[in-house]
Amino acid sequence: MTQRPYRIDGLQYANWSEKIFRQMREGELDAVHVTIAYHETFRETVLNFEKWNRWFERHPDLIFQGFSASDVERARKTNRTAVFFGFQNPSPIEDDIGLVEILHRLGARFMQLTYNNQSLLATGCYEEDDTGLTRMGREVVAEMNRVGLVVDMSHSAERSTLEAIEHSRRPIAITHANPEVWHPALRNKSDTLIKALSDTGGMFGFSLYPHHLKNKSKCSLEEFCTMIARTAELAGVDCLGIGSDLCQDQPDSVVEWMRVGRWTKTIDYGEGSASDAGFPPMPGWFNDNRDFPTLEKGLREAGFSAEDVAKLTGGNWLRFFKESFGPEKL
């Protein structure tokens, strides 16, 4: 009897509930990287860890906190989902490099160096000028490498991302984005960048967030999977995974918080617009965690072998987790 492939989602930010935890089990999701901070300070981020601790305590039959790749295997064996934490912005470390190790100890496994704007560490993809890694940025990347906190450049600008790839002693990730040649959003990535990521052992997670999709909410499963096939031709299949960016059940006030945080007093529509300010509707074939089998079917139909589908839907992330979450081997 062949085992089903590992299923790992490289990013979600749902309005978490028992309903969603049960849907993750129905979809047989072994692990998920969950965003627990956008603009939060250290203390606010700790409150988010606390909120998750309550969920882990209440639903030990469905979820538990993941710290290492072996937790993905444990999740699968015990029919649960291992939840790994990450930040979309470096705000949780404030101006204190010592918080990198503290937050890694608490279980942070991914941290974006920027979220759209300039940060203390690097430049975001919405800034006009991209000045690359800052002085503190270089120090923090080295510290992240040391402890095993993955550099994520999903919302960063191109030069900053290329410099992060070059400066980092360990492979980095773009957990959720798509190729810019397929859909030219500011958040999507150039082939140069995807190639540089692949050449250094990094990971690229394909996003299902409609603003990152060609034809947005109307993007078909076939279009999405054909785009993945084209990217695999460019960069090889081993660096590719899914980072659905699923924001299930979130009210529109949350997408405003994601975009605006506390950095402006006016409204910034990000990838939306005044007439389309809220969360866009998901494509009909991917609404929640029960739709991973549909995605796998689409990948087979786009010509991927069963082996490659297994890599794309979890195997590659699992390998990357193994290589990335522990202390650096010197």
Added chain:
Amino acid sequence: MTQRPYRIDGLQYANWSEKIFRQMREGELDAVHVTIAYHETFRETVLNFEKWNRWFERHPDLIFQGFSASDVERARKTNRTAVFFGFQNPSPIEDDIGLVEILHRLGARFMQLTYNNQSLLATGCYEEDDTGLTRMGREVVAEMNRVGLVVDMSHSAERSTLEAIEHSRRPIAITHANPEVWHPALRNKSDTLIKALSDTGGMFGFSLYPHHLKNKSKCSLEEFCTMIARTAELAGVDCLGIGSDLCQDQPDSVVEWMRVGRWTKTIDYGEGSASDAGFPPMPGWFNDNRDFPTLEKGLREAGFSAEDVAKLTGGNWLRFFKESFGPEKL
């Protein structure tokens, strides 16, 4: 060849330096419970974790952070000292019970419910009225039990301590104090209390801080060890250990911080006095971590068997660590 006994110190608060870490190796101390907060808020306590992370990074040949009892065995095998963290006050959890699990994850293994004064959780030994565990105190003790954070009542008042013993589902500790019948300091403990602790599997660590000693700095090794022998007759040897309360190399400004924190604008001399405001000099036979063999010799001369000395100087703490630092088994 017989192995030397395990050496574990149940409490120190030194002005840490490479010199002291080397003295711990000279004294072959396998593990030490180190105070990292007196009056610190959560964020300030995290800064103290960060400071220790720097020491662990700089001196991996001498020290490492201890999380479980197996780290004591690992320390011994690798000729290093495992450092376990604790708080003398519940100030690090502020008013937030969720911080109990967060701080345990970071490595906190002991927390006093009070430091001399009334806290949100219980009454300190210097208050006039002792009202026992507060409503929050009962909740926090249950949460500490759940995650494996040891309740320490060294600076608490009698009723509060008896209630903590009764309410706690797991054995508690008095990491550093002496019997009040031997030296009637407010910080020392009644025989009733020591007996109640022993009857419930708790631990009592004998203090070498001069204000807790008969004749203070002039207390002889023989007097100290005879007192231990008398306590062993009262409560049995299995609940007893050392909690030296060594405050090596600290300037007197630190004892003022310990006593005064931010809770008063005037001076409180604690166990000292206006004419004796600073740290008292240690007894000549116990100045630093190299003096543990002297203490062991004193215990043998007071009539303890080699086996009992091994329990007193580390074996009992090791057993207690094994039973106490992991999640509660339900």
